[in-house]
Amino acid sequence: MKTSLALSVLLLAAAVDAAERPPNIVFILADDLGYGDLSCYGQQRFRTPNIDRLAAHGMKFTAHYAGSNVCAPSRCVLMSGKHPGHAYIRDNRQASGAPEGQEPVPPGELRLPLTLKRLGYRLGAFGKWGLGPVGSTGDPNRQGFDVFFGYNCQSVAHNYYPTHLWSNDTRVPLDNPPFPARDRLPADADRNAPESYARYTGKEYAPDLIGEAALRFIRENKDRPFFLYYPTTVPHLALQVPEDSLREFEGKFPETPYDGSRGYLPHRTPRAAYAAMISRMDREVGRVLDLLAELGLEGQTIVIFSSDNGPLYDGLGGTDSDFFNSTGGFRGYKGSFYEGGFRVPCLVRWPGRIRPGSVSERVTGFEDWLPTLLALIGATDQTPRDIDGISFAPTLLGKRQKARPFLYRESPGYGGQQAVRAGDWKLIRRNLNPRPRDPAPPTTELYNLASDPFETTDRATDHPRIVTRLMAIARAQHVPSKLWPMPVLDGTE
Numbered sequence: 001m002k003t004s005l006a007l008s009v010l011l012l013a014a015a016v017d018a019a020e021r022p023p024n025i026v027f028i029l030a031d032d033l034g035y036g037d038l039s040c041y042g043q044q045r046f047r048t049p050n051i052d053r054l055a056a057h058g059m060k061f062t063a064h065y066a067g068s069n070v071c072a073p074s075r076c077v078l079m080s081g082k083h084p085g086h087a088y089i090r091d092n093r094q095a096s097g098a099p100e101g102q103e104p105v106p107p108g109e110l111r112l113p114l115t116l117k118r119l120g121y122r123l124g125a126f127g128k129w130g131l132g133p134v135g136s137t138g139d140p141n142r143q144g145f146d147v148f149f150g151y152n153c154q155s156v157a158h159n160y161y162p163t164h165l166w167s168n169d170t171r172v173p174l175d176n177p178p179f180p181a182r183d184r185l186p187a188d189a190d191r192n193a194p195e196s197y198a199r200y201t202g203k204e205y206a207p208d209l210i211g212e213a214a215l216r217f218i219r220e221n222k223d224r225p226f227f228l229y230y231p232t233t234v235p236h237l238a239l240q241v242p243e244d245s246l247r248e249f250e251g252k253f254p255e256t257p258y259d260g261s262r263g264y265l266p267h268r269t270p271r272a273a274y275a276a277m278i279s280r281m282d283r284e285v286g287r288v289l290d291l292l293a294e295l296g297l298e299g300q301t302i303v304i305f306s307s308d309n310g311p312l313y314d315g316l317g318g319t320d321s322d323f324f325n326s327t328g329g330f331r332g333y334k335g336s337f338y339e340g341g342f343r344v345p346c347l348v349r350w351p352g353r354i355r356p357g358s359v360s361e362r363v364t365g366f367e368d369w370l371p372t373l374l375a376l377i378g379a380t381d382q383t384p385r386d387i388d389g390i391s392f393a394p395t396l397l398g399k400r401q402k403a404r405p406f407l408y409r410e411s412p413g414y415g416g417q418q419a420v421r422a423g424d425w426k427l428i429r430r431n432l433n434p435r436p437r438d439p440a441p442p443t444t445e446l447y448n449l450a451s452d453p454f455e456t457t458d459r460a461t462d463h464p465r466i467v468t469r470l471m472a473i474a475r476a477q478h479v480p481s482k483l484w485p486m487p488v489l490d491g492t493e
Contacts, residue, residue, distance in 0.1 A: 022377040023350065024301040025116075026228045026292075027369075028285060029078075031071065031128060031157075031236040033345065034311030034321060036328030037278060041345050045324055046249070046275040050286030051347065054305055058349030059358045059396060065421075066309045067366035069334060069341040069411055071154055072102050072130045074308040074366060075231070079110035079131070079143070081370035081387030084410045085477040089131065090484035091413045092154065100153035101133025103483070105143065111384050112370045113144030116227045119379055122146055124217040126210050127231035130154040134169050141168055145229070149213040151206070155181070157233045158264060160240040161202030165209065174209075176202030181238065184260035191257040192268060200265045205242050207234055211284040215291055222295045225377075230288070231308070234281040237317035238265040239273040245280045246272055258318030270318035299351045302376060304369075307344040310334045331455040337409055337419035337428055338455050350376075354396050362395050363404045363421060372396070406470075408477040412484045415440070420470045420477075424450035425463075427470035432488040442488055444471070 039047045040055040067077025068084050076082075076089035084090050093103045108114065110131070113123050124147040125140050132138015133152060140148040151157040152166045158181040165172050179199055189196040214230050239258070249272035260266040267273045285305065292298050311326035312319045313333035321333060332338025346364070348354060367389035374383050375393035383391075388408075394401040406422040416433025419426065426447045431440045446460040446467055460467050480490040 021300070022119075022121075022225050022379075024226050024228070024297060025121075025373060025377075026288060026301055026303045027230065028288070028303070028305045029075075029127070029229070029231040030281065030305070030307040031231065031233050032309060032311055032334055033235060033278070033307035034324075034326030034328065034340070035330060035343050035345055036325045037235070037307075037311065038345050040347070042328055043324065045253070046279055048278065048282040050282045050289060051305055053286075053289060054303060054347035054349045055357070057351065057356045058303070058347060058354045059360055061346035061348075061360050061362070061364060063361055063363045064306065064344055064346035065363070065365040065407055065409070066307065066342045066344045068409065069309050069337055069417075070413060071128075071236075071308055073411065074342075075130055076105060076109075078308075078366040078369055079112045080105075081111050081367050081384065081389040083365070083367050083388040083408050083477065085408055086388060086479055088481075088483075090481060091411060092130075093483075094155070095133050095136065098133040098136070100156055101136065101138075102130045102154055104132030104136035104138030107137050107142070109138075110143040111387065112373070113140075113227065113229070115144075115370070115374065115379075115382055115384070117144040117146075119377070119382065120225060122221045122224055122226045123229070124148070124214070124221075124226065125229040125231070126150055126214040126217065127229075128154060128157045128233050128236075129231070130157075134166060139169070147217060150210045150231075151233065157236065158182075158238055160206050160233070160238065161200075161204065162206055165206060174202070174204040174206070176204055182260070182264055183266065185266050189259075191259055194268060197266055197268050200238075200240065200267075205240075207232060207280070207284065208242075211287065215287060218288070218291055218295070218297075222297060228288075232281055232284070235274060235277045237263075237312065237319065239267040239270050239277070239318050240265065241273050241276045241280060245276040248279065249273075249275045253323070262315050262317060264317035267318055271320055271323060274319060274324065301350070302373070303349045305345070305347045306366075310336070310341040310344065329454055335414045337411070337417045339449070339453070342409065342419075348396060350396070355398055358398070360395050362392060362401065363407055364392050364395075365389075365407050368392055406473050408473065410474075410478060410486070410489075412486050416486050416488065418474050418478070418489070420473050421449070422470060422473065424448050425466055425470065426455075427467065427474065428455075429474065433486045446470070 040052040067074035161176040253271040258270040311321045327340030330339035332340035371391035409419040418429040447455045
């Protein structure tokens, strides 16, 4: 293995010396963006022209699945190449004893950045981390990244005008007033008056600062292979956006001011804010694409855009997923393993290698990115053996490829769930980790996604043999975890 790694590094170095360096990788990850939240996926109420450029100039995937149905485990799957039945992080959880940050991954866990680092890439992460506090084993600087700037902690990221961000291990103060991440307007406040919401803003909008840092990283590393991981916080709650973006959408939609009664911060025009946040994110994506073109790096850079899970269920924090058709018509929202909870947009551009305007229906998942990217940069021999991902590089390059045998997901959250997709059939199991306030018995459902993509008709009683086959896969893929127990799966079946 060490000899093979040394050879790969030498080959990559030789390629750089010969002006044929391996491609750069830019991975832009939205936060809680639904399958239907982009105009290239059918969004009708606002446009995303810059992200649409990726679809026009690259490949659009229609059956791509996030690593999980909530933030931290989804990112762990992306970075480790392991599905949630094997991955270390399986749900969101604050780190014990740390003022900021989530449960840290152990040393060596995030194979994607660590492998690219060993292969000579320069790595930068800009946005929301969520896989371990500063100084812990999960610190991005201890998992392969040379540079990190943004929110280490998912909870702090609920405010777009925070009092600080992190630059590696340095706390960077911002010129923003302190205010709670969740608040409610006073009963006597005028819900339609802009001044009632003035306290929930500041001078420095974190996504703008993070975007500038990402562009700076590209400029500083234009002459060497780099991996830019750009996990923006948009459009995760709270609903906050600068006035110049909000003005573009004010008055375009019917509005009911949101007073903060369903968590997160109030906003006088929540629908306009949601559209404006995504529009501003699209602008930032455009800035990345334009800079790559300016520096002559378009043909040398693989650009990927996706989302960490589906959109929020209606009403939370003032959101209105139904109004925007954020799930693209699919059933379920964030936290669910119905399609709307974890089927996400996925766009990939690599000029000269990926056919423009191409569309793939191949079932793919976040665990597949590790072997896929290693294949695309010519380092297949460095693919770890103990992962679940399957390279779909042949699909990206226009070649025929055998279908994925199955895709597996599980989560101890939201009552405990499992999902298995094999071909057109999908098994969903719920209530596997019953909550005291909702001690419902486990349920098993079966859907045919070819004839019933919106999962309206449970076919479990009609096809017991298919249920038995998919149940066997589900049992085999779950490895018990002391951190994330699921009683029904950990020994009572």
